[in-house]
Amino acid sequence: MEITPGALLKNIESPKDLKKLDKAQLHQVCDELRQYIIDVVSVHGGHFAASLGVVELTVALHYIYNTPYDQLVWDVGHQAYGHKILTGRRDNFDTNRKYKGLSGFPKRAESEYDTFGVGHSSTSISAALGMALAAKYKGEDRKSVAIIGDGSMTAGLAFEAMNHAGVSDSDVLIILNDNCMSIDPNVGALKEYLTDISVSRTYNKFKEDIWKALGKLPIGKSFTRAMASKLADSLKGMVNKSSNLFESLKIRYFGPIDGHNITNLVDTLTELRKIPGPKILHIITTKGKGYELAEKEQTKWHAPGLFDKITGEIYKKKFDLPQPPKYQDVFGKTIIELAEKNNKIMGVTPAMPSGSSLKYMMEQMPDRAFDVGICEQHAVTLSAGMATQGLRVYCNIYSSFMQRAFDQVVHDVAIQKLPVIFCLDRAGLVGEDGPTHHGAYDLAYFRCIPNMIISAPMNEQELRNMMFTAQLDKMQNPFVIRYPRGNGVMPDWQKPMQELEIGKGRKLRDGEDLAILSIGHPGNFAASAVRSLQKEGLNPAHYDMRFVKPLDEELLHEVFAKYKKIITIEDGTVKGGFGSAVLEFMAENNYTAEVEILGIPDHIIEHGTLKELYAECKFDADSIAETARKMLQEKIKVKTTSLIN
Structure with missing residues (x-):
């Protein structure tokens, strides 16, 4: 299905094209960008509601700031789809989160506009502050902006960064995207505090006072001592009346403002760009903005999968038989x-x-x-x-x-x-x-x-x-x-629970010549491989170890005494994990065997479907069977020769 961008969006290959438009045209750009995200995600999947909530902010930032020289740091990255579309990735955005396609998060290796790789929350302020300090040291007039959600603000890292930013004399802007949501609704005292700010007449009056005091921020000769005095008085009164958390950390606070008013956002960012030092802009947004169902059920529509954009029906696979649970x-x-x-x-x-x-x-x-x-x-x-x-x-x-x-x-x-x-x-x-x-x-x-x-x-x-x-x-x-993401293997799973002996595994199948030792869910891949090998006349043993620490040493003595060829399987890194533990046991007990460790290799694995990634890492059922065949080549040759003779 071909998805066509709107009349303005189709001509935006980079922020340079966006800057050619009149400010009045930005409303249309926002509408087209929002619709394009809806069109692509409904057909190809991905995170959804978060990016819809920051469409206006995304457009305003790239319109006002000189990206990529000015550096935007998106916290987490769920909210960065519009950013990707405006920075040269519109036409291959349908590969988002697909194997060998675009990453679902900002990624430095993917684009110069992605200034910092993000996936875990609350890193943006630290990273942006680091960039701002580097710019100051190098004598560059480079702006740094961190865009962080109110949910991400609950992490200690964000507070540590703000604590430093306030005394750093660095030119960093923090944009607090306040929508009361991360994936689930936000919790805690900070949420209540931000709610108080957003409805407080005192804070809103402060916002008006500061603009009046600055006369729309005519920075330069016209910024008089009297104006500075008036600003200081406004700030002093504001801090005393409401004990502003951010002001107490010596970060200038502006807001809250409507995060969906593109005109006001552009005007505000234009003026804030001129103000030196650490500052925070508090914007109020709605997660899922522009798609009614996502606005109403924000957790459900965080990453809904494929759906009908007209009816809102989320497509689910239909099965004839009961399916295992997640x-x-x-x-x-x-x-x-x-x-x-x-x-x-x-x-x-x-x-x-x-x-x-x-x-x-x-x-x-x-x-x-x-x-x-x-x-x-x-x-x-x-x-x-x-x-x-x-x-x-x-x-x-x-x-x-x-x-x-x-x-x-x-x-x-x-x-x-x-x-x-x-x-x-x-x-x-x-x-x-x-x-x-x-x-x-x-x-x-x-x-x-x-x-x-x-x-x-x-x-x-x-x-x-x-x-x-x-x-x-x-x-x-x-x-x-x-335990892994996704479904298990037992539709009828609610059976009585039993105590397990700590550090004891289990033999699932006895065998000859080769033993497969697995830990966790990949044991099911091993079981499937064993069934395939049996059909070929091979007879590997299979052990489900259950525990990595303590290891079942009694079982391992049995394995190494009987088998000289062993495969270990895990869905963890092969360096230092379960396979390494087995090798340590072998060395400590003076056993010798040919051991193949299957798991996540010692390099970064990118994104794709689980099936694609299991195959890439070579611990899916087919790869396990192929490894066993290679280790048993001599036996296979003997069997083949005897059949010919």
Whole structure:
């Protein structure tokens, strides 16, 4: 399906073309840009509502600032689709998030307009401040702008950056895109504070006063001492009356203003560009603006998949037979089952109640499940604090986001040997979100920490059993359970839960000549490969190890005593992960064997469908079978020769 941009948008190949237009034409550009995003995402998929909410801001920024010399840093990147379309990527925007196509996030290697790679939230102010300080040091008249959502403002990194910005004497502009949403509705005191600002007559009067005081900011000779005095008085009165958080950090505050009024945005940014020093512009926007259904159900339309743009029907695959659930939903339903029987159980997630399915517990047990905002470090230490009081906390964090809280895991949990249960969602490859979201490293970085139990279920029943085992009173160690994005393999999954012996794997199939050792969901790929090899007359064994730490050494002694050819399979990095643990065991016990480690290779894996990425990394079923064939070539030759003879 060919998607045609509007009359003005089709001629915008770069911001230089945008600047040729009259200001009055920008309304039409915004309408056409918004419609183009709707057209492309409805047919090809991707994030949706966030970019619709910043269409006017995107157009205004590229109209006023001299990009890419002036540098825009988009926080997270969900909101940067309009930016990509206006910066030379309009005609291949339909490849967004597809294998070998455009990244779904700003990416330095993709365009000079993408000044900083983003995927995790709350990095924009630090990055933009770094750019501003570099410009100051180099004597460049280069402007730096950070565009950050109010949800991303909850992270400590954003506050650390503002704390530094206020005393840095750097020319950085922070644009606070306030829509009360990240993926799920924002939570916390900051949200309430920003709401107070946005409806406060005092703040709105301040905005008017400052423009009057500056006389529309005629910076230069006409900016008199009297005007400066009047401005200072206005600022002083404002700070005293409302105790402005940003002003207290020595960052000039402007706003709030309507983020969908393109004319006012252009005028405001024109004047702010002239003001030196750190400053913040607070704009009020609506996530999903211009698409009514997305405005009403913003979480649902954050990334809806393919849909009919006219009716709003979101296309879902239809199946004749019952389908396996998503692992996240197994977690979400199982924690409620456990909590109903164990009143010590609590749930914590950093801003991902829908993505992790903790939302079910939050609805049924609101006093026992908490969304703490985009604050992974806080989520971990909060959980540790609860654990000191005898509670059993399931701290559910995406594997990729858990990287941000490594120190808290070591310092606040592992050293104190507190039994926090870390449920790592989206472990392994995650597909179209790409390298910023792949959960590639958790096995390696958790395996090096003392006192940790690290497990990965092969299916939904195993996940339930691990969750059940982790909350037992006798479990006194931090307990990691990692599982992938997407569906499991068991349509009939709600079976009674059983305790698992810590550090014990299971033999799924005995065999000859070669053993396959798997951890987690890729064990299903291994099982499929084994079935294929059996049809060819080969007979590999298959072991589901269940635990990476502690390893089942009894089982490994059995394997190395019998097999001289071994394949390990994991959906984590091959450096330092499960396969490395097996090699360490082999060396420590003086075994010799030919070992092939299959997993995520030691380079950055880009985006694509899971099927495409599993094949690229060579641990899908076909690749596992092919690796086994290569290792068993001699046996295959013998069998072939005997058949010929």
